[in-house]
Amino acid sequence: MTSAVGHHHGPATGITRWLFTTNHKDIGSMYLIFSLLMFFIGGSMALVIRMELVEPGLQVVQPEFFNQMTTMHGLIMVFGAVMPAFVGLANWMVPLMIGAPDMALPRLNNFSFWLLPFAFFMLLSTLVMDGGAPDFGWTFYAPLSTTYAPPSVTFFIFAIHLAGVSSILGAINVIVTIMNMRAPTMSYMKMPLFVWTWLITAFLLVAVMPVLAGTVTMMLTDIHFGTSFFDAGGGGDPVLFQHLFWFFGHPEVYIMILPAFGIISQIVPTFSRKPLFGYASMVYATSSIALLSFTVWAHHMFTVGIPLVGELFFMYATMLISVPTGVKVFNWVATMFRGSMTFETPMLFAIAFIVLFTIGGFSGLMLAISPADFQYHDTYFVVAHFHYVLVPGAVFSIMAAAYYWMPKWTGNMYDEYLGKCHFWCSFVGLNLTFFPMHFVGLAGMPRRIPDYSIQFADFNLVSSLGGFLFGFSQLIFVLVVVKCVKGGKKAEAVVWEGAEGLEWQVPSPAPYHTFETPPEVK
Amino acid sequence: MKSNRKLILQLCGATVGMFLFGFALVPLYDVFCDITGLNGKLELVAKKNTGVIDTSRAIKVQFIANTNENMPWDFVAKDVEMTVHPGENARADFFVQNLTNEQMVGQAIVSVSPSIGAKYFHKTQCFCFDRQVLNGKQAQEVSVLFSLDTDLPDRVKKITLSYTFFDITDLQPVAAN
Numbered sequence: 001m002t003s004a005v006g007h008h009h010g011p012a013t014g015i016t017r018w019l020f021t022t023n024h025k026d027i028g029s030m031y032l033i034f035s036l037l038m039f040f041i042g043g044s045m046a047l048v049i050r051m052e053l054v055e056p057g058l059q060v061v062q063p064e065f066f067n068q069m070t071t072m073h074g075l076i077m078v079f080g081a082v083m084p085a086f087v088g089l090a091n092w093m094v095p096l097m098i099g100a101p102d103m104a105l106p107r108l109n110n111f112s113f114w115l116l117p118f119a120f121f122m123l124l125s126t127l128v129m130d131g132g133a134p135d136f137g138w139t140f141y142a143p144l145s146t147t148y149a150p151p152s153v154t155f156f157i158f159a160i161h162l163a164g165v166s167s168i169l170g171a172i173n174v175i176v177t178i179m180n181m182r183a184p185t186m187s188y189m190k191m192p193l194f195v196w197t198w199l200i201t202a203f204l205l206v207a208v209m210p211v212l213a214g215t216v217t218m219m220l221t222d223i224h225f226g227t228s229f230f231d232a233g234g235g236g237d238p239v240l241f242q243h244l245f246w247f248f249g250h251p252e253v254y255i256m257i258l259p260a261f262g263i264i265s266q267i268v269p270t271f272s273r274k275p276l277f278g279y280a281s282m283v284y285a286t287s288s289i290a291l292l293s294f295t296v297w298a299h300h301m302f303t304v305g306i307p308l309v310g311e312l313f314f315m316y317a318t319m320l321i322s323v324p325t326g327v328k329v330f331n332w333v334a335t336m337f338r339g340s341m342t343f344e345t346p347m348l349f350a351i352a353f354i355v356l357f358t359i360g361g362f363s364g365l366m367l368a369i370s371p372a373d374f375q376y377h378d379t380y381f382v383v384a385h386f387h388y389v390l391v392p393g394a395v396f397s398i399m400a401a402a403y404y405w406m407p408k409w410t411g412n413m414y415d416e417y418l419g420k421c422h423f424w425c426s427f428v429g430l431n432l433t434f435f436p437m438h439f440v441g442l443a444g445m446p447r448r449i450p451d452y453s454i455q456f457a458d459f460n461l462v463s464s465l466g467g468f469l470f471g472f473s474q475l476i477f478v479l480v481v482v483k484c485v486k487g488g489k490k491a492e493a494v495v496w497e498g499a500e501g502l503e504w505q506v507p508s509p510a511p512y513h514t515f516e517t518p519p520e521v522k
Numbered sequence: 523m524k525s526n527r528k529l530i531l532q533l534c535g536a537t538v539g540m541f542l543f544g545f546a547l548v549p550l551y552d553v554f555c556d557i558t559g560l561n562g563k564l565e566l567v568a569k570k571n572t573g574v575i576d577t578s579r580a581i582k583v584q585f586i587a588n589t590n591e592n593m594p595w596d597f598v599a600k601d602v603e604m605t606v607h608p609g610e611n612a613r614a615d616f617f618v619q620n621l622t623n624e625q626m627v628g629q630a631i632v633s634v635s636p637s638i639g640a641k642y643f644h645k646t647q648c649f650c651f652d653r654q655v656l657n658g659k660q661a662q663e664v665s666v667l668f669s670l671d672t673d674l675p676d677r678v679k680k681i682t683l684s685y686t687f688f689d690i691t692d693l694q695p696v697a698a699n
């Protein structure tokens with residue numbers, strides 16, 4: 001709370017600035033850079049996968065290593081790239097958007113960040129251990145992850161524990177900041193949607209990350225201390241694992257998409273030069289998605305042998321979730337309708353989000369039909385579904401946010417031409433990668449297999465080429481960021497013509513300390 | 523800030539609460555399965571037969587015998603399939619042998635398919651009620667006495683029981699579950 005006492009100094013110099021900083025902007029930047037690094041590490045693993053799948057047969061890697069790649073790719077992207085990126089955005093933007101001088105718990109903030117490098121160092125170090133890295137899929141179903149797991153599973157468990165503690169502390173910080181540190185005149189229903197969606201996400205995190213922690217703890221005791229939570233021989237039940245995991249897992253997928261909804265709800269009005277259509281309905285839709293997300297977990301388990309009533313309940317509950325999701329899509333489109341739109345890079349990413357996320361929503365609806373899911377389950381169709389909601393969904397929203405707020409962070413405009421190149425290469429690359437997966441999935445190609453039947457060869461080649469295009473075009477983003485940090489056209493305080501909100505009231509780049517006296521909210 | 527502290531404590535409480543809730547789900551799922559008979563788990567207590575026999579229907583009952591991974595026992599169903607009327611008493615025999623030279627303890631776990639059948643499958647006596655202790659190379663015949671409930675829904679024409687023997691020699695005695 002140095003700022004409250006009125007120290008007006010800039011950041012410390014050298015490495016200690018980053019090690020000991022309690023400044024929300026520094027910590028936000030560290031989260032974002034960390035997640036970008038993880039994005040590239042996880043991405044390289046995806047390229048190993050795509051390299052192996054260029055043609056049928058085994059050519060590049062051993063099946064055991066292939067399994068480690070699919071597992072580590074999923075874990076790193078979910079826990080290392082997407083989640084920390086959103087936390088970084090929250091750190092940077094939530095205080096600026098609600099007119100607070102910093103996060104409520106600055107030292108805790110520093111701690112939550114520095115847990116992550118340790119967690120992921122530990123996770124990545126399993127790659128060089130005896131028996132190899134975790135190879136049981138990012139969903140780590142027991143008994144694959146207990147009885148049959150490589151010895152490195154213990155490191156995996158502790159990595160998940162650390163990352164989980166980090167997210168929970170981060171979430172507590174966000175909640176306290178939003179509930180207690182808003183500018184006095186900012187009522188809940190005046191909060192920007194990014195703040196709203198993050199508040200709800202933070203509650204989801206507090207609710208489900210501890211359940212995940214409990215689940216991996218049970219794995220730990222099953223492996224090392226002779227309990228039998230998931231072992232039928234000792235009176236346990238492997239299906240219990242799936243219930244526990246998905247009780248966490250389904251809310252988790254919303255944790256990865258609700259902040260994205262918030263970002264899109266900031267960007268679309270700006271570049272349509274119109275206020276957001278249906279603000280209140282957006283808030284209610286987000287809340288109902290969050291509540292409903294606790295009632296649908298078994299749609300991941302339609303084939304484990306749940307009884308008919310269960311199949312029906314989880315089928316209808318899942319379909320119900322698409323109603324508030326549809327409300328959101330409708331509102332974004334209605335916001336654009338008759339707006340005077342321009343198409344700068346953030347807006348391109350946002351529009352692509354709306355279109356492609358909706359495709360993912362539709363494939364989700366297909367999967368939700370439980371009799372049909374018996375055919376689709378564990379095929380590439382599921383892979384296509386969740387990559388459509390996560391790549392052009394979560395990842396594109398993060399990219400959109402980065403372009404949207406980068407001038408505010410650095411004080412410089414990014415290179416619009418390169419930004420558009422990045423967008424179009426990513427757009428083409430990801431559709432080439434993931435769209436064909438729908439077809440091979442429907443035709444029955446199983447997921448997580450290094451070799452496949454010859455009939456899937458052509459589509460897989462397309463996927464692989466698209467994957468490499470997508471992967472390498474992310475280097476353009478790095479170039480954009482580096483150039484923007486180094487210099488460029490100076491950004492004004494209100495970077496975008498139609499932008500509204502407190503973050504645009506502070507100069508660009510945002511000074512080290514902002515809003516030491518709370519601003520007035522219209 | 524006082525209000526911060528209160529909120530933080532509440533949130534930490536919620537975190538701890540949810541952590542414990544995760545563990546509470548373990549018995550809760552079991553309770554739920556018990557009440558509803560889901561999961562194909564059978565209640566492991568002997569049931570009295572009411573004596574009424576429904577001769578209008580004949581149900582196929584099949585038996586599958588398995589051993590869990592690496593369990594060095596031989597376990598086969600002698601009666602692979604039989605036809606019984608609901609309410610009628612029946613008996614199925616199995617053969618089990620310890621193939622090692624050491625004494626071992628095994629526990630059979632049963633699973634019923636379709637799971638709806640679990641509720642209507644009554645065992646008056648079963649080797650799966652107890653742990654089986656077999657000396658090295660010892661062979662034994664084991665059996666289950668059972669009857670089907672006359673309330674068995676009409677759409678169930680066939681019931682499959684799958685028994686799996688687990689090696690519990692090294693485990694603490696477990697409550698059969």
Ligand code: HEM
Nearest residue numbers: 253256257299300322361364365367368377378382386389
């Ligand atoms: C309209 C909304 C959605 C519906 C109806 C839906 C439905 C489903 C269903 C039924 C499955 C299980 C498929 C199977 O394994 O057979 C599934 C898997 C999945 N969904 Fe969705 N979903 C929706 C939105 C989302 C969103 C927004 C995300 C994340 C941002 C997401 C992420 C995932 C993931 C990661 C999996 C696969 C998990 C795995 O097995 O590895 N879904 N979805």
Ligand SMILES: [Cu+2]
Nearest residue numbers: 250253299300
């Ligand atoms: Cu789900």
